[in-house]
Amino acid sequence: MTKHTITPPAAPILGDAYVCDCGEDLPSRMSAEVHAAETGQCSVCLGSAQEPVAPGFVPELTRDCTACAGTGRRREQVVWQLAHAEAEQLITLSVVRDVVAGIDGPFHLSEVADAVRAGLGLQTGRLPVGPRVRDLLLRLQASGEITMLSAPDELLAGTDVVLYRDPQWQRARTLGT
Ligand SMILES: [Zn+2]
Ligand SMILES: [Zn+2]
Numbered sequence: 001m002t003k004h005t006i007t008p009p010a011a012p013i014l015g016d017a018y019v020c021d022c023g024e025d026l027p028s029r030m031s032a033e034v035h036a037a038e039t040g041q042c043s044v045c046l047g048s049a050q051e052p053v054a055p056g057f058v059p060e061l062t063r064d065c066t067a068c069a070g071t072g073r074r075r076e077q078v079v080w081q082l083a084h085a086e087a088e089q090l091i092t093l094s095v096v097r098d099v100v101a102g103i104d105g106p107f108h109l110s111e112v113a114d115a116v117r118a119g120l121g122l123q124t125g126r127l128p129v130g131p132r133v134r135d136l137l138l139r140l141q142a143s144g145e146i147t148m149l150s151a152p153d154e155l156l157a158g159t160d161v162v163l164y165r166d167p168q169w170q171r172a173r174t175l176g177t
Contacts (some may be wrong), residue, residue, distance in 0.1 A: 004039040006032055006046040042068035042077040066131070087132040091116055096136040106149055106170040109134055137169060147172050
């Protein structure tokens with residue numbers, strides 16, 4: 001069996017050419033993505049199962065690819081894409097708002113995600129509940145309904161890129177406090 005290990009350009013300034021172990025010429029990011037999909041690999045991480053945490057800033061800092069759940073495989077990527085779409089349909093802004101409304105003090109992302117998962121009767125690991133809930137909490141934050149209390153866990157590239165592991169928020173107008 002031919003191995004299709006795709007290697008990104010070593011020095012991006014010299015061109016955007018990827019190489020694959022099978023010898024296929026991959027002159028652009030797009031052709032590398034197509035080749036990854038054709039050979040059963042995730043088209044986001046190109047089969048490496050890793051993705052940069054802060055692309056363009058700290059390329060050597062990576063985490064498990066979120067598109068394929070760290071497997072590097074196309075099949076998992078497709079399954080996970082469907083799971084993301086399902087989570088988006090199931091977990092709406094009002095679901096998250098209701099959970100937040102029932103909490104008096106400050107709350108962590110993980111607490112809201114657990115409450116949403118329990119409320120919808122979802123098994124752990126079946127749907128990407130955490131990322132979806134985080135997106136919706138950030139929307140509530142943008143509209144001023146909640147305020148973020150956490151300081152970032154890590155600062156990357158100065159203060160341009162920050163990382164939060166399990167951020168904490170509080171409702172903007174909590175009665176009686
Ligand atoms: Zn190949
Ligand atoms: Zn991937």
